[in-house]
Amino acid sequence: MTELLSPIQEHYLKRELVRAQISYEVQQLSDFKSIASLGPPFVGAGGALHDGYSKLPVMTHIFNAQVQTFPFINSVNPKEFWEDKVQTFVESLAQKDLSSSADRAEETKRRRIGRKLTNLIALYLSSGLQTTTPMEKTAFVQPPAEDGVRNIDLDKIVVDLYDAHYINDIDVNVVGVRIVSERHGFLYEDHAEFMIKAQFRGAPPVYVARRYSEFRKLQTQLEKEFPGKPLPTLPSHNKSTTIMGDFDDSDSISAASEESDHENESSNRPNPIAKFFSGNKKQVSTYPREKQRITLRSYLRALLRNTQVVKSQSLLEFLFRDRLKPTLEELKDMDNRRRLDIKRIEDQIEFYKIATERARVLEVHMSEFKQDLMAPGGLQKIFSEIRTKDSVDQLSPKFQKFLEWAEIEFGGTLYNMFVADDSSPEFFSQVSRIHKLVPYTLLRAVLRVSNPMAIMKGVIDLFLAQPLGRRSLLQNILIMVLSDDIKVQEKAITELKKKVNNASIVASFEAYLDASYSVKEEIRARNSDLIMSIITSPMISQMSPEAVMEIEAWYTAWNSAVEGKHVENSDYVESFSNLTELFKLMVRKRDKDQIQNLWNEASTMGLVKTLFTIFYGPLVEVFRSAKVHEAVGDFEKFMSDLMRVVRAAEGNALSSDPNQMVQEFYELCQRHVPALYKFIHQVYVHDNGLFDEIMMWISGIMEFLRNGNGKKLDLNEVCRQGQVNAGVDIAKVQREIDSIVAWIDERREWREQQRAHKKSTSDNTQAIKEWQDALPTHGLDGSAFGLDEKDLAEVADDEESDLDDDLSDEEADIGLSAVEQERRRRARLLRRLEQQAHAPVRPEVTELPKLREFFQLALSEVLRPTVV
Structure with missing residues (x-):
């Protein structure tokens, strides 16, 4: 045919x-009212069974082939769980x-x-x-596609450090640090000021100096200006000093003069890499607050990425108020710190190049590992090797080569997190503090004699218990939280009702919220503004024609105000604003009322208790058999080792051989892979077949993706x-x-x-972040x-x-x-x-x-x- x-x-x-x-x-x-259409185990009215494949073939297949077969729930009683618990809950939710x-x-x-x-x-x-x-x-x-590692233009990345990178039309960089002495009584006290270079697109650069306390003040002002909005966290105070060999003075002064004259044409500049290495190191120099400078630069650029914050008067005054002209000494410091940035980025690129080349050596072995993985039942075979082999040394050569590749990949990730990124010093400081605070010895002792999963099971049982049919502790807590929120909304609604002072409007809103789905759909289709559709709807509106005309006048004035036009009567604008706020609060309050009612129902708590039993029970057994306390000790050793390697990398970042740095992070992972493998092996051995079921479930999905169902x-x-x-x-x-x-x-x-346009307007760290994905995947992509x-x-x-x-x-x-x-x-x-x-x-x-x-x-x- x-x-x-x-x-x-x-x-x-x-x-x-x-x-x-x-x-x-x-x-x-x-x-949610048609869930019975999926067919068994769900039932329709009067116990009728539907043929889900004829009515809803896609969703029926997803439910039967993937949801019902998922480990943990594949052995439940279909009637007791799906029909009595899940269907009852879903139909109750549909009524809300x-x-x-x-x-x-x-x-x-x-x-x-x-x-x-x-x-x-x-x-x-x-x-x-x-x-x-x-x-x-x-x-x-x-x-x-060919990995981008070989095609990166190193010169272009370094040249980018010379040129402005605008974020929302503003370029900002913390270019230097100056030490200023202030007299306090008979004594002089030194403090650091960070030199900030900022400029609007098409305008000359502006230099200002800000102390750390001023950054803290800016953060406080922005939090007040944008309450409830997530803002970047201000990096903690870091007074450390970076030590580095000095550069040739004449070259620095020449570059400083160029900066002073604002000659920004990159085409007239010499090769930046050659220029950097042409400098002869004369002596060791110190760069105060270098790490703090980098983290504050990252902080300011994060603020600029927010389209609301970038227009803040507080931020703009911080960047452009109290301008100054840098001295020759300050320009020299800026130039040297720019050189540090160039050297830092050059080392990062070399790190990823070396790591990538090491990964390529393993390409043949990775291809064999991929063939085993993609073969029918390949995933189960790989994980069965984890079950049967007690240590890494006993694994097959292909598996060991895969672990070597993973060590290089993870080592590169750790390097980027703790060394390469602008926010790395702040992140390392936070992790280091947490590591010092964790009582590993006490935690290890507790886990040796107790099962945390069993303890948690007892605690959750306590929260879910319903003595004499009354509400459980969990229900009481959730309902109390919702009640507090509802009370706040009720108070706001009461205040707005007084301002609106029209019972017919409130009644119309309530009628809409209680209307059927079809009525709501018809009302929504009548007008672009929902409130006007409700007010003018003959199905639910209880407004007189005169009142409707008045509200239409409010809407006209409000719409003009939104469009920035002059409004004669501002009271009309405020009146319609009150209507929009009232309706929004009534919608949210009704949702919370319905959710509160849902939590009060026995079907909800019954489903929660059943889900907890299904998912939590097997984990209790796994933790009882596996030696979790040993894993805590191994994790402590890894974190201590990581802190040591990162400190060494920070200290030698601008002078060590990138090859040696790659080796340090690779060996860090290599030292701790045996302990990680031991923990995974112990959990797998004592899982009572749970991991095998999960692997079979994943393999079933992979088999369908590759070959269908026959x-x-x-x-x-x-x-x-x-x-x-x-x-x-x-x-x-x-x-x-x-x-x-x-x-x-x-x-x-x-x-x-x-x-490409976004990338060209992003900050300089974007080019480096691309290297996170540079390691070869050897064909382990979606097509495989x-x-x-x-x-x-x-x-x-x-x-x-x-x-x-x-x-x-x-x-x-x-x-x-x-x-x-x-x-x-x-x-x-x-x-x-x-x-x-x-x-x-x-x-x-x-x-x-x-x-x-x-x-x-x-x-x-x-x-x-x-x-x-």
Whole structure:
């Protein structure tokens, strides 16, 4: 029979139909009331059993093939757990009718999580469904791209240190430190001031000097200005001094003169690497507060990345107020510290180059390990070796080579965390303090004689116990927390009701919140502003025509204020602002009331207790048998060793051979891998088969992704059925698929351009961070697991689009007026529209959706388990 589709067209038709089917099924299950449609073990009204594969084939397959088979819950009694506990809870939750994104005028976390899960399911099915066309599966699988390690332009990275890197149109750098003496009575006291260079795009640089106490004051001001908004943490005070050989004076003065004259044309500068090494070290020099300078630079750049904070008057005054002209000595210090930055980055690059070359030596062995991993049952075979071998020395050569590669990879990660990054000194200081505070000896002694999991089980049993049918301690705590929050909201609602002073408006809001889903949907579709839709809706509004006209005048004034226009009557603006705040608080209060009621129900606590028993019980047995106290001692040794290696690396960072530094971090990991392996082996041996079940479950997913379930999906037949029964135009279907393929390639190219632009406007540490991913993976990419690389890339694009398109920034809007919140929401919407205006537009398809019903019929037969 003639094939209607090429392999490429078939691949993308399958993907589009999978997504359409998932969207349809999610819509069917959106209110949780149709859970019985998934079929057994769920039951419908009167105990009726539905055929889930015919109505909801995708979700039924996910539930039966992956959820029910997950270790821990694969041995539960289906009726007692799924029907009596889970279904009862889900149906109770459905009755609560929690608010949606449209009600809150913001995207809820539930919706974001749901979208991510939908993308994962689409990727899973697109990869796992096998079609009758052999070439469809590999039509777009491409070999992994060459590692970027060999193509990095070292000169360009170092040259970047000369040039401004703007973050939200401001470039900032802590370029130097000066020591200033102040007289206190008869004594003089020295303190450090950090020289900050800042400039707007297109403007000359500005120099200011700030003490650490001024940084602390800035942090306090920003916390008051943005209450509730997560801000970068101010690095702790660090008075350490860095020692380094001095550079040639004449060269430093020459560079200082260039800085003073603001000659920023990089094309006129000599090669920075050659210039750096041409300096002759004359003597040892000290650089006070060098580590503090680096951490404060990282802190300021983190502040600039926040689009709200960067406009703060406090931050702008901190960066540009009290300008000064650096002295010749200060310019020399700036130049030398710039040289330290160059040397630091050059050493980091050399570190990653050496680590990468060492990893390449293991390429042959890694390829063999990959073949074993990807073979049928390969994952179980690898982990069975962990179970049977007592030590690393007994492992097969291929496994040992894999561990060597992992040691290099992890060593590079540790180096980046504790040495290479601008925030590394602060992070190391925090970890070091925590390490000193942990009572390892006492903890080891306690774990030797007790089982923490059993203790926790007893504590949680205490929290979940319901004496004489009364509420448990956990219920009382959660309800008390919710009650406190509800009381705060009730107080705010009462105050706003007094300001609104209109019982009809409040009654209309309450009627909307209590309305059915269909009524809410109809109201939302009537007007762009939800409050005006409620007020003017004949279905629920209790307003007189005169009152409606007055509120429309309020809305007009409020809308003008949001758009920045002059408003004659500010009272109207305040009145409508009160309405928006009142409605928002009523929505949130109702949600919390419903959640409180849910916690009060016996079905909720019954499910919590059952889940705890299912998941926690096996872990109690594992910890009882494994020697956990020995692992605590091994961890203490590793942390002490790590602190020693990092201190040595910090002390020698600007003078040691990068090869030696690679060796230090590699040997650090090598020394402690045997202890880690011993702990994993002990846990695995005493797990009562739990790890084997987990590996089998993962292997089942991998097998489906690579080879499907043994059945073939005939998409050509789906097209024929659509053509015969629904008059689908196959030629038009082909054109629509081709246009989607072209759009995907155009969007990917556009995304790459966007990323390149972001990278070019980010700070200098961005180039170094890319080296974290530089070590070769030897083909252990998505295609090895049956995932199409372009499909993976598109999921990543969708995730990035979600971040760009996110219109809600609730934390950033805390404390702002309703007008300002709406103004920011519209600004975010406008920014998204501007971004989309330049992005390739997804082509409209009209013929493809007609195939979904026929695709569902074919899919139900492919995913339905074969009855043996």
